[in-house]
Amino acid sequence: MNNNANFISSKAIYKDVIFEGKCIILGQTKIGSNTIIGEGSIIGYPTKASIKELIKLKEVSWLKYDEVSVGAIIGENSIIRSGTIIYEHVSIGDNFEGGHGILIRENTTIGRNVRIGTNTVIDGYVKIGNNVNIQTAVYIPPKCVIEDDVFIAPRVCFTNDKYPPSKRLCGVTVKRGAVLGANCTLISGITIGENAVVAAGAVxxxxxxxxxxxxxxxxxxxxxxxxxxxxxxxxxxEFT
Known part of the structure; x- marks a missing residue:
């Protein structure tokens, strides 16, 4: 595949969208108006299962990826910066703003007015509420839930496997209004209560x-x- 090519699916639905450069838009992706898509971004990337089938058939191309992808949903007034990859089966609300090089995998739901920092990885099957601020290089694995009005500082690490590697995965739940300090680590299965604060570097x-x-x-x-x-x-x- 030529990653320098521009490919916008004929099935995609969008209006008043600015494409900053060459982008890949796959499947029945819906992009709300007044949205910017940064260069090198891929929206609607197929899941692993779909790609494996295409590899077996030796039919790997953006056209084939487009055929199997059901696309993603991006709300109005959003900013998708360069190098972002958003898988199919992802739904993002209005007024989203992302940094560069974000990865958002399948079956992730993100509410309105959410900010996600550069190089953050949301590894799929995650629920994020409204008015959430996730800063640079945060890792969020499957089965995690983040409620409304949560602030997550840089390099926070969520986990979902208490005794890795195992088959018993259990995500972290962060309740409304919580604050997570930089570089803290949250162990699988815990709940952070409403309006709680986790200090920087805590485990x-x-x-x-x-x-x-x-x-x-x-x-x-x-x-x-x-x-x-x-x-x-x-x-x-004091500092005003």
């Missing part, structure tokens, strides 16, 4: 209650969310 091995701050390895409660907010407010006043 979270068990459920975190709502409205608390945890830190350390393993993470333990060190304060309340109210105390965190009070310190944040004082810091912001």
């Amino acid at each position: 979270v091995t068990k459920d975190v209650p709502s409205n608390v701050v945890v830190a350390g390895v393993p993470a333990r409660i060190i304060s309340t969310r109210k105390e965190f907010n009070d310190k944040k407010s004082m810091w912001e006043i």
